[in-house]
Amino acid sequence: MLLSQFLLTPATVHAQVTTAVPEPVANAAPTRIEHIHVHSPALEGALEGDSPDREVIVVLPPSYDRSKATRYPVVYALHGYSIGATQWTGEIHVPQVIESAFAKGARPMIFVFPDSKTVHNGSMYSSSVTTGDYETFISRDLVAYIDAHYRTLPDRRSRGLVGHSMGGYGASRIGMKHADVFGALYLMSPCCLSARGTMGLNPDAMAAYAKMTSPADSAKLDWAQRGTLAAAAAWSPDPANPPLYLDLPIRNGEVQHDVLNKWAANAPLSFVDQYIGNLRRYAAISIDVGDQDMLKIDAGKLHDMLDRYQVANHFEIYSGTHTSRVAFRFQDEVVPFFSRNLAFAVTK
Numbered sequence: 001m002l003l004s005q006f007l008l009t010p011a012t013v014h015a016q017v018t019t020a021v022p023e024p025v026a027n028a029a030p031t032r033i034e035h036i037h038v039h040s041p042a043l044e045g046a047l048e049g050d051s052p053d054r055e056v057i058v059v060l061p062p063s064y065d066r067s068k069a070t071r072y073p074v075v076y077a078l079h080g081y082s083i084g085a086t087q088w089t090g091e092i093h094v095p096q097v098i099e100s101a102f103a104k105g106a107r108p109m110i111f112v113f114p115d116s117k118t119v120h121n122g123s124m125y126s127s128s129v130t131t132g133d134y135e136t137f138i139s140r141d142l143v144a145y146i147d148a149h150y151r152t153l154p155d156r157r158s159r160g161l162v163g164h165s166m167g168g169y170g171a172s173r174i175g176m177k178h179a180d181v182f183g184a185l186y187l188m189s190p191c192c193l194s195a196r197g198t199m200g201l202n203p204d205a206m207a208a209y210a211k212m213t214s215p216a217d218s219a220k221l222d223w224a225q226r227g228t229l230a231a232a233a234a235w236s237p238d239p240a241n242p243p244l245y246l247d248l249p250i251r252n253g254e255v256q257h258d259v260l261n262k263w264a265a266n267a268p269l270s271f272v273d274q275y276i277g278n279l280r281r282y283a284a285i286s287i288d289v290g291d292q293d294m295l296k297i298d299a300g301k302l303h304d305m306l307d308r309y310q311v312a313n314h315f316e317i318y319s320g321t322h323t324s325r326v327a328f329r330f331q332d333e334v335v336p337f338f339s340r341n342l343a344f345a346v347t348k
Contacts, residue, residue, distance in 0.1 A: 021093045028103035029062035031095045040141040046132035047245040048215045055115040061108030073158040073342040078167030081122040085115035101335035119215045124234035125170025130245040139178040157343035162186040179278035184341040187287045193298035195264035235266040284341040285313040290320035
């Protein structure tokens with residue numbers, strides 16, 4: 001499997017910094033942005049040493065400060081590999097795209113952008129003693145904090161989950177497992193849907209890993225080498241294997257099939273069959289990907305599998321690369337999708 005099917009290609013990383021921006025809608029009302037930190041018990045004691053206090057960006061709709069009695073649906077938006085919440089909101093041109101979507105008719109919602117970047121550049125939104133339990137951070141700790149501190153509609157039918165690339169993987173993984181928390185699901189160019197092999201674990205990479213004396217040494221590695229460590233930290237943690245506390249699928253030149261099996265077990269195309277009942281609970285599911293993005297192959301397989309099980313979903317291959325249209329998609333597809341499919345008033 002190509003590395004680009006696992007995370008992103010190095011060329012894509014540079015493209016993320018210069019994503020195109022839609023024309024702003026004239027006279028769009030301003031949102032209010034808050035930068036907060038949320039403490040997550042699920043991330044305490046992670047062996048890599050990343051902080052359990054995570055940066056979170058909250059975008060409040062224009063009416064939030066005027067309508068003091070109004071409660072709002074919340075959309076949780078997950079960033080991709082090698083970037084955090086601040087960089088991703090810049091690359092998708094928040095708040096402009098959200099303000100423009102509201103001005104074009106989308107109903108007011110709260111948007112929440114949590115930071116899940118780790119020492120190896122990404123948590124994979126997975127559950128691991130090495131990285132910490134980011135799956136629970138998103139689905140429990142973060143949701144509980146936002147419901148406690150903002151005027152939300154604290155009901156699964158009023159919560160949406162969206163992510164791009166690694167965030168699309170996170171949205172698929174968390175979405176499949178936690179339909180009791182979220183009510184609508186949007187996967188943007190999701191990565192890592194199928195099992196990854198050992199490609200990239202060449203002699204140079206193995207030599208670089210052998211020189212590491214702590215997880216912090218990851219900063220000295222190239223992008224692809226860090227991506228492999230991120231996967232291993234998330235999917236094959238090993239608390240008895242310092243200093244990195246992870247197992248790689250090659251040791252002493254031999255393929256470690258038990259490690260590859262663990263990685264395969266974390267691929268949504270491997271475990272989606274177990275969560276069909278959960279997926280049927282969603283008011284709507286959407287998947288999109290660019291026609292020049294190799295991730296379209298696996299995204300199409302997930303769509304086909306959902307169709308096979310008769311789980312309602314929308315799938316679109318649009319004209320673009322992995323990142324070239326992501327701001328346009330967020331404005332013109334993602335925000336309106338949740339405007340249509342979340343509950344804006346919950347009755348018992």
